[in-house]
Amino acid sequence: MLLSDALRARRSIRAFRPDPVPEALVRELLEEASRAPSGTNIQPWKVHVVAGEVRTRLEREVLAHRETNPQDNSAEFPRRSGARRDPYLTRMRTLGKAMYGLLEIPKGDQAANWRQWGRNYQFFDAPVGLIFTIDKDLDAMSFLDIGMFIQTLMLSATGRGLGTCAQGAWNNYWTVTRRVLEVPVDQYIVCGLSLGWPDETAAVNGLAADREPVEAFAVFHGF
Ligand SMILES: Cc1cc2nc3c(=O)[nH]c(=O)nc-3n(C[C@H](O)[C@H](O)[C@H](O)COP(=O)(O)O)c2cc1C
Numbered sequence: 001m002l003l004s005d006a007l008r009a010r011r012s013i014r015a016f017r018p019d020p021v022p023e024a025l026v027r028e029l030l031e032e033a034s035r036a037p038s039g040t041n042i043q044p045w046k047v048h049v050v051a052g053e054v055r056t057r058l059e060r061e062v063l064a065h066r067e068t069n070p071q072d073n074s075a076e077f078p079r080r081s082g083a084r085r086d087p088y089l090t091r092m093r094t095l096g097k098a099m100y101g102l103l104e105i106p107k108g109d110q111a112a113n114w115r116q117w118g119r120n121y122q123f124f125d126a127p128v129g130l131i132f133t134i135d136k137d138l139d140a141m142s143f144l145d146i147g148m149f150i151q152t153l154m155l156s157a158t159g160r161g162l163g164t165c166a167q168g169a170w171n172n173y174w175t176v177t178r179r180v181l182e183v184p185v186d187q188y189i190v191c192g193l194s195l196g197w198p199d200e201t202a203a204v205n206g207l208a209a210d211r212e213p214v215e216a217f218a219v220f221h222g223f
Pocket of ligand 1: 010011013120166169170191207208209
């Protein structure tokens with residue numbers, strides 16, 4: 001697949017077929033993703049790849065914790081809620097409306113919303129889940145590096161017909177993830193990623209999130 005085709009074909013996948021993704025293939029994707037650039041080549045990414053029994057345990061424990069400790073829905077690292085204003089808020093709402101529409105979840109149905117967001121902690125039934133961590137003494141530039149790593153991974157996966165969904169949801173309930181995966185205390189849990197074969201019959205996978213035109217975000221100087 002041409003890189004530009006992969007860029008346009010990739011979209012977040014939130015329903016998967018049960019077919020396994022072989023460990024060798026995940027290793028190949030990770031090796032390709034590690035070609036991502038990083039400032040001064042420090043390669044700060046760390047990844048836990050979860051499948052099988054560990055993954056079942058992770059899901060079970062996070063979901064159970066979420067039911068009894070819903071207030072633990074924030075990251076361990078500092079996050080600001082600057083995105084809760086326009087233009088970001090409108091974009092966020094547009095996405096939510098389109099997604100919940102496809103899922104046939106009526107506006108205001110809190111119980112259904114809660115259940116659907118909980119699907120994040122089942123990796124949307126993808127056969128493989130990834131959890132990304134970063135050393136706590138690194139700064140925002142290293143978070144950028146991890147973003148580049150994840151996007152490269154997602155494009156490598158797209159090129160092989162695999163689907164992915166990046167999941168900030170996994171920086172919530174991090175105490176459980178830390179315990180189950182034995183993530184050292186000097187690392188933050190940055191986010192997760194679902195990886196598997198897209199279920200082409202699932203309406204939610206038809207979600208094509210809009211993008212702003214170039215004029216909305218780019219300023220050209222000196223042309
Ligand atoms: C850092 C990051 C965190 C995200 N977290 C979640 C998440 O927790 N759950 C989810 O369903 N989608 C999540 N997404 C997917 C975004 O909603 C999606 O990328 C965006 O709506 C654009 O759609 P597209 O990926 O289909 O192009 C996340 C994406 C990124 C880059």
